[in-house]
Amino acid sequence: MSLFNVMEISSTGMRAESVRLNTTASNIANANSVSSSYEQTYKARHPVFAAELQRATDNQMAGAGVKVLGIVESQKPLQIEYAPGNPMADENGYIYKPNVNIVEEMADMMSASKAYETNIQVADTTKRIFRRVLQLGQGQ
Incomplete structure (x- = not known):
């Protein structure tokens, strides 16, 4: 695996x-959005990732990366609240709130941020290695 592949893998991760x-x-x-119907209510979304392998001509693994297969809506039930005084209430007095858990989302955001940062560090380290190899080639 060449250093160029490392940079490509890191960039797919980012x-x-x-x-x-x-x-x-x-x-x-x-x-915190509110809707007057189940169908119109925002549903939490999550990306789906998969490993993407690239094969060399001699069947050796040339590199791997991350591929985003898509974004799916959460199947968790929505929050239904009886609020007859709310202007968004349906004819039965109910409002519908998203199935978003703020605590889980914040933990996911911190995890994604750290993973992004790690990929940046990999790219920076690879860049330093490139520079050092070039310096060695110049006799320094």
Whole structure:
């Protein structure tokens, strides 16, 4: 595996974690929204990742990365609250709130942030190795 592959792997990790951070931010932003119907209520979203292997011509693993397969809506039940005085209440007096758990979302955001930071550190270390190899080639 070459150092170029390491940079590519690191960049796919950063892209994946960026999607995760954006999705989590969207969930947090919509956590307190209210709707008058089940269908219109925001549902928490989560990205789905998969390992993506790249094969060399001699069947050796040339590199691996992260691929975002998509974003799925959570299947957790929505919060239904009886609030007949709320202007968003349906004809029975109920409002619908998203199935977003702020504590879980904050933990996910911290995890994604740390993973993003780790990928940056890998890329920086690889860049330093490139520089050192070039210096060795120049006789320094």
